[in-house]
Amino acid sequence: MAGRNHNPATGLNLRPDYHPPDGTPLLHLQRRLPPPEVHLIEDRIAAQSREIRTLLLDNQRLAATHVALKQDVAAARQDLRRLSATASSVKAERDAQVREVYEQSIRLEVEARCNDGLQVELGRVRADIKELRDDGKELAEELKDVNDDIASTRSELQQLPDIKAEIATMRREIHLGRYMEMQMQLRNFELNEVMENHMVFLAHEAERLRSELANAEKRAMVAAAAAVSAANPGPGYAIHQKNVEPGYSGNLLSDPYAVHQGTFDANPNYVLGAGAYAPPGPYDVQRQHMA
Numbered sequence: 001m002a003g004r005n006h007n008p009a010t011g012l013n014l015r016p017d018y019h020p021p022d023g024t025p026l027l028h029l030q031r032r033l034p035p036p037e038v039h040l041i042e043d044r045i046a047a048q049s050r051e052i053r054t055l056l057l058d059n060q061r062l063a064a065t066h067v068a069l070k071q072d073v074a075a076a077r078q079d080l081r082r083l084s085a086t087a088s089s090v091k092a093e094r095d096a097q098v099r100e101v102y103e104q105s106i107r108l109e110v111e112a113r114c115n116d117g118l119q120v121e122l123g124r125v126r127a128d129i130k131e132l133r134d135d136g137k138e139l140a141e142e143l144k145d146v147n148d149d150i151a152s153t154r155s156e157l158q159q160l161p162d163i164k165a166e167i168a169t170m171r172r173e174i175h176l177g178r179y180m181e182m183q184m185q186l187r188n189f190e191l192n193e194v195m196e197n198h199m200v201f202l203a204h205e206a207e208r209l210r211s212e213l214a215n216a217e218k219r220a221m222v223a224a225a226a227a228v229s230a231a232n233p234g235p236g237y238a239i240h241q242k243n244v245e246p247g248y249s250g251n252l253l254s255d256p257y258a259v260h261q262g263t264f265d266a267n268p269n270y271v272l273g274a275g276a277y278a279p280p281g282p283y284d285v286q287r288q289h290m291a
Contacts (some may be wrong), residue, residue, distance in 0.1 A: 056070065084146075087139075091136075091143065094139065095130065095136075098129070098132055098136060101129050102129065104125065105126065
């Protein structure tokens with residue numbers, strides 16, 4: 001980096017008319033000179049090599065730590081087994097000591113009957129026995145606590161596969177619920193489209209029925225006017241013929257129209273047709289699929 005802006009000493013003498021003193025060809029000297037990019041690449045390669053060595057050292061250190069942790073776990077397990085065996089042996093020794101002290105106390109009691117001076121020693125021995133019994137009870141309680149801890153740990157380890165199975169089951173149920181929700185949304189979207197098409201179809205049918213009703217009313221009024229004109233020929237025909245289109249006025253035309261209107265209102269099936277109304281084809285298919 002310090003010699004970035006300085007030309008090398010050999011580069012000052014590389015002129016066309018320059019000849020080295022040792023007779024080395026000029027082209028060979030020019031090939032020896034490394035370009036500046038090569039230095040950068042070499043520096044980068046060296047830095048990467050240092051990083052790789054650092055990573056290798058870290059990996060080795062982590063591997064050694066892993067092995068040490070495994071050894072510590074194995075040692076802890078061995079210590080636990082040794083403590084369990086030691087507790088059993090201590091309990092056996094305590095029991096043996098208690099039995100020995102108890103037998104000794106019995107012997108001392110026998111001897112005490114012979115010697116009143118041994119009563120004090122007997123009291124001390126009994127106190128020692130009581131202390132040993134108390135110590136034995138405490139050790140038994142501690143051993144029981146250790147056994148309970150070991151049993152609880154084993155039960156928790158046995159429940160671990162069940163917990164994992166429950167988690168996997170819950171995940172499958174969640175995925176199934178999401179899939180069913182997507183299917184329901186898709187069905188609702190299709191049903192909405194079918195209902196919209198059905199509403200458009202009903203609107204067209206209502207418009208067509210209105211137009212047919214208007215045409216039927218016009219035909220009925222024309223037929224009634226023709227019947228009236230045929231039943232009452234004479235001078236008044238021209239007057240009734242003029243009054244049919246503007247306002248349907250006149251006593252002769254109003255009564256037949258009222259009768260026809262009443263007949264049409266009395267038959268509500270005229271709008272829906274003679275048979276039952278059937279929805280369009282796609283709507284029937286969708287209803288069967290949903291059913």
